[in-house]
Amino acid sequence: MKKLLLLLIALCAAGVVFFACMGGEEAPEPAVPTETPSGEQSTPEPEPSGVDYAAIYALHEPEEIVMTVDGREISWQEYYYYYYNVAANWENGFVETMYAGGAAGWESPADAEGHSYAQILPTSVERMLRRDLAAEELAQEHGISLTEEDEAAIQAAYQEDLAYIQGLGYTEEQFFTLLEPFYVSEEMYWRSLRSQVLYMACYRELVGENGEKLPEQQVLDWMEAQGYLSLDRIRIATVDDVTGQSLPPEAAAQQEALAEELSARLRSIEDPQEREALFLELKAQYDPQGLSYVANADWVDPEIYAATAALEPGEVSPVLALDGDYYIILRRPLSAEDEISTTYSRDPVRSILAGKGLEPLLEERMAAQKLAYAPGFAPPEVLDYYTNPKYAA
Numbered sequence: 001m002k003k004l005l006l007l008l009i010a011l012c013a014a015g016v017v018f019f020a021c022m023g024g025e026e027a028p029e030p031a032v033p034t035e036t037p038s039g040e041q042s043t044p045e046p047e048p049s050g051v052d053y054a055a056i057y058a059l060h061e062p063e064e065i066v067m068t069v070d071g072r073e074i075s076w077q078e079y080y081y082y083y084y085n086v087a088a089n090w091e092n093g094f095v096e097t098m099y100a101g102g103a104a105g106w107e108s109p110a111d112a113e114g115h116s117y118a119q120i121l122p123t124s125v126e127r128m129l130r131r132d133l134a135a136e137e138l139a140q141e142h143g144i145s146l147t148e149e150d151e152a153a154i155q156a157a158y159q160e161d162l163a164y165i166q167g168l169g170y171t172e173e174q175f176f177t178l179l180e181p182f183y184v185s186e187e188m189y190w191r192s193l194r195s196q197v198l199y200m201a202c203y204r205e206l207v208g209e210n211g212e213k214l215p216e217q218q219v220l221d222w223m224e225a226q227g228y229l230s231l232d233r234i235r236i237a238t239v240d241d242v243t244g245q246s247l248p249p250e251a252a253a254q255q256e257a258l259a260e261e262l263s264a265r266l267r268s269i270e271d272p273q274e275r276e277a278l279f280l281e282l283k284a285q286y287d288p289q290g291l292s293y294v295a296n297a298d299w300v301d302p303e304i305y306a307a308t309a310a311l312e313p314g315e316v317s318p319v320l321a322l323d324g325d326y327y328i329i330l331r332r333p334l335s336a337e338d339e340i341s342t343t344y345s346r347d348p349v350r351s352i353l354a355g356k357g358l359e360p361l362l363e364e365r366m367a368a369q370k371l372a373y374a375p376g377f378a379p380p381e382v383l384d385y386y387t388n389p390k391y392a393a
Helices: 017-022 053-057 076-099 117-141 148-167 172-182 186-206 216-225 249-267 272-286 302-309 349-354 359-368
Strands: 065-069 072-075 229-236 292-295 320-322 325-332 339-341 346-348 371-373
Touching: 053 076, 065 076, 065 117, 072 076, 076 117, 076 186, 117 186, 117 359, 148 172, 148 186, 172 186, 216 349, 229 249, 229 272, 229 302, 249 272, 249 325, 272 325, 292 339, 302 320, 302 325, 339 349, 346 349
Parallel strands: none
Antiparallel strands: 065 072, 065 371, 229 292, 229 325, 320 325, 339 346
């Protein structure tokens, strides 16, 4: 994507399903400068929109306080940066859908409850704004500040943006003027750059590249919330894995009796460590290729999952008959150092959580935030300013 900080119109608003399916929408390319009759360059404008954003912006003075978040005052200019950010990107998505032969617009369903995009716009704007504030609060709480390297990264991003507009024939003095049609003030430009770099600083300090800095309890809480179970199992088969043939009835009955014997033997042991040691010994003898994994209900046979969930960590199950075979299950306690099994891989749970960035921490902080609109202020109804339809509603 080209720079010019049209990347400020970033798609991070509220996790709406439409754009998850779209795969994300980039901001429109800036217009190439054109010559006016006087020979002067014209100022590039945003893509034509179905919404009269200028009329919405004119509703309030830029410095008017329209809301507070945890007592922090938010001006109309700051609020509108997020409002335009979310709305303009959604409109881009509507247009792309139209070009692809589909139909989407402000009155289209945006969530599982059937709320339209117009209806969820205010809460999506709130979420985007609150998320940035939560990151700042998180940094402050943990004493995280930008380093000299971070400040250099901010300046490097600015120089990259500057080089782009200069490549179009503009000067450094015109830089922030070019952002005005996108409701990006100089203050919001720098705040956006700093927020991105501060986010990464928090990530390094609180999460770590591979999740190594995540508190153990946070990892365990996430695993439990996702329904993960840790299990090992012994399979006593009645089907020949080589030929695919079922054992004769007499041999199958012997296998069932063996499974019952092993399960009873294991369950008679009171000491959990001794029980596990014997389980592993029996597994090596009777099912050396047997599976052990940490997974949730999405990746485990429902009957095996249910049998495991009925156990306490360290317990062994009664014999479970499944598809002609017999299973004995040992449930293990979850560990923050576990690897999670899926169809194709085993991935360390810490790395999986690291891939989620700061989102769990931000969600927790956002849930505790107190937001209040100023007396007399209400988020603008976008449909009241939808004056130039250009996509299917």
